Amino acid sequence: MDFLTIIQLLDSTIRSATPLLLACLAGLYSERSGIFDIGLEGKMLAAAFFSAAVAYMTGSAWMGLGAGIAASMVLSLIHGVASINFRGNQLISGVAINFLAAGMTVLIAQDWFAQGGRTPSLMSGGRFEPITLPFADALAGVPFLGPIYAELISGHSILVYIAFAMVPLTWWDLFRTRFGLRLRAVGENPESVDTAGVSVIRLRYAAVIICGVLCGIAGAYLATGLQANFTKDMTANRGFIALAALIFAKWRPWYALYACLLFGFLFAIETRFQNIELLGFTLPVQFVQALPYILTVVILAGFVGKAIPPRAGGEPYVKER
Amino acid sequence: MTLMTKFLGAAAAVALTAGAALADPALIYDLGGKFDKSFNEAAYNGAERWAAETGGSYRDIEIQSEAQREQALRRFAENGFNPIITTGFAWSSVFDEVAPDYPDTKFVTIDGYSGAENVQSVAFSEHEGSYLVGMIAAMASESGTVGFVGGMDIPLIRKFACGYAQGAKAVNPDITVISNMTGTTPAAWNDPVKGSELANAQISQGADVIYAAAGGTGLGVLQTAADEDILSIGVDSNQNHLFPGKVLTSMLKRVDVAVYDAMTQGDGIAPGVRVMDLGADGVGYAMDDNNAELVSAEMSAAAEDAKAKIIAGEISVHDYTSDDSCPALSF
Numbered sequence: 001m002d003f004l005t006i007i008q009l010l011d012s013t014i015r016s017a018t019p020l021l022l023a024c025l026a027g028l029y030s031e032r033s034g035i036f037d038i039g040l041e042g043k044m045l046a047a048a049f050f051s052a053a054v055a056y057m058t059g060s061a062w063m064g065l066g067a068g069i070a071a072s073m074v075l076s077l078i079h080g081v082a083s084i085n086f087r088g089n090q091l092i093s094g095v096a097i098n099f100l101a102a103g104m105t106v107l108i109a110q111d112w113f114a115q116g117g118r119t120p121s122l123m124s125g126g127r128f129e130p131i132t133l134p135f136a137d138a139l140a141g142v143p144f145l146g147p148i149y150a151e152l153i154s155g156h157s158i159l160v161y162i163a164f165a166m167v168p169l170t171w172w173d174l175f176r177t178r179f180g181l182r183l184r185a186v187g188e189n190p191e192s193v194d195t196a197g198v199s200v201i202r203l204r205y206a207a208v209i210i211c212g213v214l215c216g217i218a219g220a221y222l223a224t225g226l227q228a229n230f231t232k233d234m235t236a237n238r239g240f241i242a243l244a245a246l247i248f249a250k251w252r253p254w255y256a257l258y259a260c261l262l263f264g265f266l267f268a269i270e271t272r273f274q275n276i277e278l279l280g281f282t283l284p285v286q287f288v289q290a291l292p293y294i295l296t297v298v299i300l301a302g303f304v305g306k307a308i309p310p311r312a313g314g315e316p317y318v319k320e321r
Numbered sequence: 322m323t324l325m326t327k328f329l330g331a332a333a334a335v336a337l338t339a340g341a342a343l344a345d346p347a348l349i350y351d352l353g354g355k356f357d358k359s360f361n362e363a364a365y366n367g368a369e370r371w372a373a374e375t376g377g378s379y380r381d382i383e384i385q386s387e388a389q390r391e392q393a394l395r396r397f398a399e400n401g402f403n404p405i406i407t408t409g410f411a412w413s414s415v416f417d418e419v420a421p422d423y424p425d426t427k428f429v430t431i432d433g434y435s436g437a438e439n440v441q442s443v444a445f446s447e448h449e450g451s452y453l454v455g456m457i458a459a460m461a462s463e464s465g466t467v468g469f470v471g472g473m474d475i476p477l478i479r480k481f482a483c484g485y486a487q488g489a490k491a492v493n494p495d496i497t498v499i500s501n502m503t504g505t506t507p508a509a510w511n512d513p514v515k516g517s518e519l520a521n522a523q524i525s526q527g528a529d530v531i532y533a534a535a536g537g538t539g540l541g542v543l544q545t546a547a548d549e550d551i552l553s554i555g556v557d558s559n560q561n562h563l564f565p566g567k568v569l570t571s572m573l574k575r576v577d578v579a580v581y582d583a584m585t586q587g588d589g590i591a592p593g594v595r596v597m598d599l600g601a602d603g604v605g606y607a608m609d610d611n612n613a614e615l616v617s618a619e620m621s622a623a624a625e626d627a628k629a630k631i632i633a634g635e636i637s638v639h640d641y642t643s644d645d646s647c648p649a650l651s652f
Contacts, residue, residue: 008525012518116356121544121563226514228544231537232354236512271501271515272522286474286505 003144007151009268014156015226017264018163019044019218019235023242024249024256025170026214032174032251033207034187034312038094039079040215041239042101047072047219049105052119052230053112055126055223064126064224065159069216075101076212077205084204087316098239106232117232119223128157128225157225159217166214170253183207187310190317200317215239244296247307266292346371346584347402348381349393351409353510353536355383360536360557360576364408364431367577371584379584387507390415398423404590406583408432408576410477411507416440427590429583431576432477434594441590443579445597447477447572448484449631450604451532452638453624454554454572455488457606458530459496460620461552461569466497468528470519470542472535473509474502474652476642481534481556481572483647484638490649491636492623498650499523503538513541520545520553530554530569543568552615559607569615571607578603600632 023040030037047068055064075097082093106117113119136154139146174180182203186193190200222238223230245263249255270288300307348368350361361383368379380402382393394415397405404427407416416435420428428440435442458467467489471478486498501519503509516538520531524545531546532554533539539556540563546553547564555561555571562568579597583590597603606624608616630636641647 005525008522012521015521016518116354116362118356118358222514226517227541228548229540231511231513231540233508233511234513236508236514267515267518268522271518285502289504 004147005272007147009265009272011152011155012268012271013261013264014152014160015264016267017260018156018160019222019226019238020242020245020263021257021260022163022166022214022218022221023239024245024260025166025253026211026218027243027246028170028249028251028253028256029183029207029214030211031246031313032187032310033183033204034190034310034315034317035079035083035204035208035211036090036094036309036314037079037208037211038091038240038243039075039097039101040211040242041235041237042094042098043072043075043212043215044219044222044239045098045105045233045235046075046101047216048223048234049109049119049219049230051216051220052122052223052227053109055122056120056229059123059125061122061126061128061224065128065217065220068220068223069213072216072219073209073212076208076215080205080208083316084201084208087318090314090316102233105230109230109232119230122224122228126224127228128159128221130155130157157221159221159225162217163221164257167253167257174253179206184310187312190312191320194317194319200319204317241292244300247309248296248299250307251310262295263292266295344401344403344588345377346379346587347397347405348379348580349390349397349405349407350381350383351407351411352384352387352507353409355381357510357536358540358558358560358563359555360574361408363558363574363576364406364580366558367580368584370577371581375585377584387411391419394419394428395422398426403427403588404429404583404586406431406580408580410475427588427592429579429590431579437592439592441583441592442594443583443597444594445574445576445579445603446599446638446640447481447574447604448487448638448640449599450572450574450606451481451484451534452488452491452631452636453599453606453628454532454570455485455490456492456624456627457488457570457616457620458485458532458552458554459489459492460617460623461615462493462496462530464527464529465493465495466499466527466529468520468523468526468531469498469500470516470523470531470533470535470539471500471502472504472538473507474505476645478502478534479647479652480641481532482652483641483650485532486647486650487638488627491627497527499526499528500650500652502652503535510536510538512538513544516541517545521549524549524551532556532572534572555607559609561607561609561611565611566615568612570612573605573607575603575605599628 050071051064051068054067082088083090109117133154136150140150186203245259248259406429408431410432412430412433420437431443469482520542530552533542534556543553547567552569557574560571
C-alpha cells in the first residue's frame with residue numbers, strides 16, 4: 001500500500017466520520033444531561049430533508065443549513081417535552097421520532113416536489129462545496145507533508161471543519177465551564193442540582209436543543225455537503241452507529257472523536273477494498289462490511305472496560321415535595 | 322380453527338371479488354421504491370403508458386418491508402386483481418407459496434423465477450446489455466481503468482458486473498475493471514452517500530468511467546462522477562438526463578415493456594419463462610441529446626456491430642447466474 005493510497009483512505013475516513021461525529025456529540029450533550037436519545041437518526045434524516053429542500057428553493061446552502069437545524073430542533077423539542085415535562089419513556093419517544101422522520105420526510109418530499117420522496121438536485125450555490133485552504137496548491141509539491149495538507153486537511157466542506165472544531169469546544173464546555181459542570185451534574189444527580197437552586201428542566205432543555213443543532217448540521221452535511229439532494233432513508237443507520245460510538249467513547253468528547261474516526265476508517269477500508277488479502281487468507285468483502293458491527297460487540301464486551309452511562313440517564317426528574 | 326379461518330377468508334374473497342366488475346391489473350414495486358429513477362420507475366412508466374393508451378386503471382403499491390411481500394400479493398389476489406405484476410428478484414419463494422392458492426389469477430414476476438403454473442417469469446439478459454455498455458466504457462476510458470458499483474451483492478447484480486467486464490475486456494484486453502458492491506442487505510439499494518464514497522475510492526484508483534447498477538445508491542455514484550468530472554453509466558431506466566454531458570450512456574432494461582405487455586395481454590399471459598434479450602429489445606443502451614457528444618460514431622458502430630453478433634450468436638456473453646462464476650472478473 002503506497003503513501004497516496006493511505007492519504008486517500010484517511011481522506012475518505014474524514015468524510016465518513018464527520019456525520020457520525022456530529023451525531024455522536026449531539027447524543028453526548030443529551031445523554032450527559034440525563035436524556036437518552038435514540039432519535040439521532042430521525043433528527044438527522046429530517047435535517048437532511050429540510051436542508052436539501054430549502055437549499056433547493058432558496059439556492060443557498062446556508063439557508064438550507066438553517067432549515068435543517070430548525071427541523072432537527074423541532075424534533076428535539078418534541079423529545080424534550082415528552083421526556084422532561086411529561087416524564088415519558090425516553091426510548092419510546094426516540095423510536096417515535098425515528099418513525100416520524102422516516103415517514104414525514106418522504107411524504108412532504110412527495111407533496112412538494114413529486115419526485116417520489118426525493119428532492120431535486122442542487123445547483124452549485126445550494127451545496128457546501130469543498131473549500132481549499134490557503135497555500136494548499138502551493139504546498140502540494142512538498143514531500144510527505146504537502147500531500148497531507150493538500151489532500152487530507154484541505155478540500156473538505158466547511159461543515160467538516162465545524163464538526164472537528166466541536167470536539168475541543170465540547171470538551172471545554174463540559175469540563176471547564178459552569179454550564180458544563182451543571183450539565184454533567186444534572187445527568188448524574190439532578191436532586192443536588194435542584195437543591196443548589198438551578199433549574200433541572202432548563203438545563204435539560206438546553207442540552208436537548210444543542211443536540212438538535214448538532215444533529216441538524218450532521219443531516220445538512222449528508223444532503224448538501226456529501227450529496228446534492230435528499231433521498232429516502234439516506235442516513236442509512238448512521239445515527240445508530242453514532243450511538244454505538246458514544247457508548248464506546250464512554251460519553252467523553254475526545255474519545256468520541258477517536259471512536260468516530262475508527263468507524264469512519266473501517267467504512268473507508270470497506271469502500272476501498274473489496275477482498276483483503278491478509279497473511280495468505282482472503283477476507284471476503286462481507287466480513288469487511290460486517291467489521292464495524294463485530295468490532296462494536298467485541299469492544300463493548302470487554303476491551304473498553306465497563307461503559308457506565310450517566311446515572312440519572314433515562315429517569316425523568318420528579319421534584320420532591 | 323384453521324378451517325374456520327379458511328372459510329372466513331374464502332367468504333371474504335368472494336364478497337370482495339363480487340365488488341370488482343372487471344379485473345384490473347396490479348403492480349407491486351420492490352423495496353427500492355416507485356420513483357428510484359431506475360428499475361421500479363421503469364415499471365411505473367410501462368404501467369402509465371398502458372393506462373394512457375387503453376384508458377384502463379391499475380393499482381400499485383410500494384412495499385416497505387420483506388414481510389409485506391406475501392401480504393401484498395394475497396391482498397391483490399383476493400381483491401380480484403388480474404394480472405398481478407411484481408418487480409424485483411426476491412419474489413421467487415413468495416410466488417411458490419402464494420400462486421397455487423389462486424389458480425385463476427395470472428402472476429408476472431420480473432427478475433424473479435417461479436415454476437408455478439400461473440406465473441410468468443420475465444428474465445432479462447442484463448449481461449448482454451452490460452456487455453455493450455462495457456465496450457462503450459472501455460472505448461471512452463482514457464486511463465485504462467473502468468469501475469462498477471453494484472447495489473446488494475446478489476447473483477443478479479454480479480451478472481451485470483460480469484457482462485460489463487467482458488465487454489470492456491473485448492475492446493481492451495489489458496483494461497482494469499474495479500468492482501465494488503454496496504452491501505449485503507436491501508439497505509444497499511438506498512445509500513447514495515456510500516455510493517459516493519465507493520465512486521471516490523474507484524476514482525482514486527484511476528477509474529474514469531463508472532457503471533452503477535445500484536438503484537438509489539447509484540444516484541450518489543452519478544453525482545460524484547459528475548462532481549469529479551468523470552463519466553458514469555446509468556442503469557435500467559434512461560438516466561442520461563440526470564447529469565447531462567456527464568452520463569456516458571445508460572444500460573436500458575425494458576421493464577416498462579415487460580409491464581406494458583403483461584397488462585395488455587391481461588388474462589392471456591403465457592406462463593413460463595419469457596426471455597427479454599437483445600434480440601427482443603429487452604435490453605440495450607440509451608442514446609439521446611444528453612449524451613450525443615459523448616458517444617462517438619466509432620463507439621456506437623462498434624456497439625451496434627457487437628449487438629448484431631450477439632443476436633446472431635457469434636459472440637456469446639457469459640451469464641454469471643448460469644454457473645456462478647465469471648471469466649472476466651473475480652468477486
